[in-house]
Amino acid sequence: xxxxxxxxxxxxxxxxxxxxxxxxxxxxxxxxxxxxxxxxxxxxxxxxxxxxxxxxxxxxxxxxxxxxxxxxxxxxxxxxxxxxxxxxxxxxxxxxxxxxxxxxxxxxxxxxxxxxxxxxxxxxxxxxxxxxxxxxxxxxxxxxxxxxxxxxxxxxxxxxxxxxxxxxxxxxxxxxxxxxxxxxxxxxxxxxxxxxxxxxxxxxxxxxxxxxxxxxxxxxxxxxxxxxxxxxxxxxxxxxxxxxxxxxxxxxxxxxxxxxxxxxxxxxxxxxxxxxxxxxxxxxxxxxxxxxxxxxxxxxxxxxxxxxxxxxxxxxxxxxxxxxxxxxxxxxxx
Amino acid sequence: xxxxxxxxxxxxxxxxxxxxxxxxxxxxxxxxxxxxxxxxxxxxxxxxxxxxxxxxxxxxxxxxxxxxxxxxxxxxxxxxxxxxxxxxxxxxxxxxxxxxxxxxxxxxxxxxxxxxxxxxxxxxxxxxxxxxxxxxxxxxxxxxxxxxxxxxxxxxxxxxxxxxxxxxxxxxxxxxxxxxxxxxxxxxxxxxxxxxxxxxxxxxxxxxxxxxxxxxxxxxxxxxxxxxxxxxxxxxxxxxxxxxxxxxxxxxxxxxxxxxxxxxxxxxxxxxxxxxxxxxxxxxxxxxxxxxxxxxxxxxxxxxxxxxxxxxxxxxxxxxxxxxxxxxxxxxxx
Numbered sequence: 001x002x003x004x005x006x007x008x009x010x011x012x013x014x015x016x017x018x019x020x021x022x023x024x025x026x027x028x029x030x031x032x033x034x035x036x037x038x039x040x041x042x043x044x045x046x047x048x049x050x051x052x053x054x055x056x057x058x059x060x061x062x063x064x065x066x067x068x069x070x071x072x073x074x075x076x077x078x079x080x081x082x083x084x085x086x087x088x089x090x091x092x093x094x095x096x097x098x099x100x101x102x103x104x105x106x107x108x109x110x111x112x113x114x115x116x117x118x119x120x121x122x123x124x125x126x127x128x129x130x131x132x133x134x135x136x137x138x139x140x141x142x143x144x145x146x147x148x149x150x151x152x153x154x155x156x157x158x159x160x161x162x163x164x165x166x167x168x169x170x171x172x173x174x175x176x177x178x179x180x181x182x183x184x185x186x187x188x189x190x191x192x193x194x195x196x197x198x199x200x201x202x203x204x205x206x207x208x209x210x211x212x213x214x215x216x217x218x219x220x221x222x223x224x225x226x227x228x229x230x231x232x233x234x235x236x237x238x239x240x241x242x243x244x245x246x247x248x249x250x251x252x253x254x255x256x257x258x259x260x261x262x263x264x265x266x267x268x269x270x271x272x273x274x275x276x277x278x279x280x281x282x283x284x285x286x287x288x289x290x291x292x293x294x295x296x297x298x299x300x301x302x303x304x305x306x307x308x309x310x311x312x313x314x315x316x317x318x319x320x321x322x323x324x325x326x327x328x329x330x331x332x333x334x
Numbered sequence: 335x336x337x338x339x340x341x342x343x344x345x346x347x348x349x350x351x352x353x354x355x356x357x358x359x360x361x362x363x364x365x366x367x368x369x370x371x372x373x374x375x376x377x378x379x380x381x382x383x384x385x386x387x388x389x390x391x392x393x394x395x396x397x398x399x400x401x402x403x404x405x406x407x408x409x410x411x412x413x414x415x416x417x418x419x420x421x422x423x424x425x426x427x428x429x430x431x432x433x434x435x436x437x438x439x440x441x442x443x444x445x446x447x448x449x450x451x452x453x454x455x456x457x458x459x460x461x462x463x464x465x466x467x468x469x470x471x472x473x474x475x476x477x478x479x480x481x482x483x484x485x486x487x488x489x490x491x492x493x494x495x496x497x498x499x500x501x502x503x504x505x506x507x508x509x510x511x512x513x514x515x516x517x518x519x520x521x522x523x524x525x526x527x528x529x530x531x532x533x534x535x536x537x538x539x540x541x542x543x544x545x546x547x548x549x550x551x552x553x554x555x556x557x558x559x560x561x562x563x564x565x566x567x568x569x570x571x572x573x574x575x576x577x578x579x580x581x582x583x584x585x586x587x588x589x590x591x592x593x594x595x596x597x598x599x600x601x602x603x604x605x606x607x608x609x610x611x612x613x614x615x616x617x618x619x620x621x622x623x624x625x626x627x628x629x630x631x632x633x634x635x636x637x638x639x640x641x642x643x644x645x646x647x648x649x650x651x652x653x654x655x656x657x658x659x660x661x662x663x664x665x666x667x668x
Contacts, residue, residue: 013555013659048382052424052477053460056468090386092475094428124477126387130666134390134470141426141475143386143458221347325347332464 005099009129019127023101023108049084051075052143058332060107060137062180064172064191065268068110070334071140073196073268076118077217080201081271083153084146086118091125091142096135107138118196120144150205150212155230157213162302163280164238167200167271167287168193168295169246170223171262174333175254186257190250193292195269200290204273207286211279217271219334221325222264226272227310228324234308240300243315263312264325266333274302339433343463353461357435357442383418385409386477392666394441394471396514398506398525399602402444404668405474407530407602410452411551414535415605417487418480420452425459425476430469441472452530454478484539484546489564491547496636497614498572499607501534501621502527502629503580504557505596507603508667509588520591524584527626529603534624538607541620545613551605553668555659556598560606561644562658568642574634577649597646598659600667608636 008015053074060067072089079086091111095104115122172193179190201215218226223245227238247262255262269292275283280298287296311319342349387408394401406423413420425445429438449456506527513524535549552560557579561572581596589596603626609617614632621630634647645653 007665008661013559013661014657015661017658048479050422050424050479051458052426052475054426054428054462054475056428056462056464088384090384090477092386092388092426092477094388094390094473094475124385126475128388128390128473128666130390130470130473133467136464136468139428139462139464139473141386141388141428141460141477143424143426143475143477145382145384145479225347323348324351327342327347327349331341332462 003101005095005097005101005104005129007097007129007131009095009127023105047148049079049082049146049148050143051078051082052141053078054139054141055334056139056332057177057334058136059180062192063176065194066107066110067138067140068107069114070194070268071142072111072114072118072120073194074219074334075142075144076120076196076198079144079146080198081215081217083148083150083205085149085202086120086144086146086198088145089115089120089122089142091122092140093127094135094139095127095129096137097129097132099137104138114196118198149202151210153212153214155214155233158230158236158274158302160236160302160304161277162213162274163277163298164227164240164300164302165273165275165280165283165287166223166245166297166299167293169248169251170218170267170270171251171255171265172248173268174222174265174330175251175260175262177333178258178260178330179254182258186254188250188254190248190254193267193269195292197269197271197292200287200293201271203286204283208275208279208283211276213274215271215273217267219266219268222262222266223272224263224310224322225325230274231308231310236302236304237306237309237311238300239303239311239313241313244297244299246295246297263322265330268334337435339429339431339435339438339463341431341463341465343429343461357439381482383413383416383480383482384477385412385416386475387412388473388475389668390473390666391511391668392470393514396526397510399528400441400444401472401474402441403448404528404602405476406445406448406452406454407528408553408668409476409478410454410530410532413478413480414532415549415551417482417484417539419483419536420454420478420480420532422479423449423454423456423476425456426474427461428469428473429461429463430471431463431466433471438472448530452532483536485544487546487548489548489567492564492570492608492636494570494636494638495611496547496608497611497632498561498574498634498636499609499614499617499621500557500579500631500633501605501627503582503585504552504601504604505585505589505599506582507601508556508599508664509585509594509596511667512592512594512664513588516592520588522584522588524582524588527601527603529626531603531605531626534621534627535605537620538617542609542613542617545610547608549605549607551601553600553602556596556600557606558597558644558656559659564608565642565644570636570638571640571643571645572634573637573645573647575647578631578633580629580631597656599664602668
């Protein structure tokens with residue numbers, strides 16, 4: 001291997017083969033991938049959950065993770081939120097000419113570690129290289145297949161009085177990435193929350209059954225945008241209590257300096273869940289049983305009072321409407 | 335919609351929603367996609383074939399197609415070559431800030447038309463926008479799921495004496511793209527061969543059974559590179575006859591001027607197939623029955639004479655060894 005990626009590595013010829021066989025295969029080895037055919041054959045005898053996400057995060061290394069870890073967790077989490085148990089991933093790399101090979105190695109290592117943790121296999125992949133100045137180091141697309149393990153989950157299942165939960169502190173990921181971009185402006189001890197949510201989501205789905213209405217991971221646009229998505233059909237509103245929403249002091253501090261709003265900042269290892277009010281304590285207990293759910297909290301409820309609107313209540317009793325994110329608060333956060 | 339894509343369209347907020355609901359959904363509408371959850375739930379009760387490909391072709395419009403058509407055909411073909419009947423696609427867009435919205439519309443239209451022709455549905459997707467100068471108009475990743483319809487297909491099934499077929503003229507796609515890049519240097523009447531191969535491949539798989547050893551579409555690196563992949567395990571060699579390999583006069587002419595070799599130039603609507611010698615006439619007849627297979631030909635055979643090597647025989651009886659593509663003959667051809 002050379003020290004830097006050249007266009008040759010995207011040719012489909014010898015260098016592409018070398019990149020795959022010397023670096024990618026040894027780390028991501030499994031029967032389906034080893035065939036190196038154009039498609040992987042996998043066994044599936046159930047209802048499938050299928051998802052895709054492209055990752056363009058800048059910088060590609062950030063506190064608490066990198067684009068590799070993120071690209072596995074992002075798709076694992078999307079499948080999990082849809083009620084699936086993720087099993088297989090595809091991996092599409094778009095590499096900019098000049099990427100240090102050592103960086104690529106570190107990213108592939110992260111992919112491997114995250115895939116192991118989430119119990120998924122990368123079974124098919126593709127590598128392209130674009131000229132210097134036509135990318136930004138590396139972009140990654142993953143797609144994933146899982147098997148459905150829950151009854152129907154959808155915002156349409158939400159009812160008045162349902163409880164709204166979050167699995168941990170909000171805004172860590174987006175704030176950590178902004179920190180990495182602004183090291184000269186502000187220092188803080190803060191890691192991205194980036195983590196696979198499949199076990200936690202599966203437990204919630206299995207144990208709550210129909211009491212679980214919908215789950216979603218608040219990535220781009222943060223919890224405010226995702227909660228707005230839940231009530232888009234205009235049947236109900238959601239009210240959340242500012243005092244109950246867990247936010248790390250470091251996230252508050254950095255957000256203030258950089259002009260961010262943690263409720264609109266991406267998480268990559270958190271989930272929002274809407275559950276029947278009578279199941280909220282059980283749901284909380286389940287979440288608290290996982291390392292990534294120790295900070296879980298009930299943060300609000302579904303109301304008939306202001307259909308289609310998310311209202312954030314302050315400790316003083318006041319309330320403000322929080323609309324969907326408009327414009328790009330944080331471009332290339334994931 | 336605005337006339338040009340801004341970073342806001344990648345925010346995950348209002349503009350992203352508008353882009354999806356105003357442009358993408360109306361064209362790609364289906365039940366699974368309409369849910370707009372993070373993952374699509376689809377039915378699958380069989381062995382799956384799963385594939386992914388990123389498309390970075392430059393320019394994104396070229397004679398005979400565009401990046402949208404290519405991104406559907408590429409993944410449809412990869413699944414088909416692995417013996418699968420493609421059913422579901424994911425669609426990941428990485429758009430550069432400033433892309434004319436009219437171009438995006440045209441690309442989505444192409445995706446729709448190609449998906450319709452191939453009988454596949456786009457069931458899940460993702461949209462990211464990167465800053466001007468960090469991409470090149472648009473990159474597209476697709477992945478796809480199909481159901482396995484053939485016995486095991488693999489280069490390992492190849493035996494001495496097997497016949498090698500190609501489904502039509504070679505090098506059209508790569509040459510057409512190079513033509514689009516060099517309009518000032520050379521004019522020719524030439525279209526990319528870009529097309530979905532699923533029906534043709536399925537027919538071959540179903541009717542030949544175990545007489546079909548392996549199929550593959552010769553994209554990056556062209557037929558020379560793909561044929562080398564077939565014999566990589568070193569058990570056999572392949573010999574092909576120059577006089578039998580169909581090449582359009584326009585491809586020969588443009589290749590000569592631009593210094594290309596059609597045997598190393600990408601096709602995007604052609605397939606190579608290795609079949610038992612006794613099945614070669616039947617295979618040819620099947621291919622000839624399809625619009626994209628009218629130019630099919632037997633071009634060579636598997637031999638024990640020079641294991642691991644592809645030899646191209648000239649009409650005069652001479653032969654040259656054609657190795658895998660080394661270096662990037664044509665960067666960003668797909």
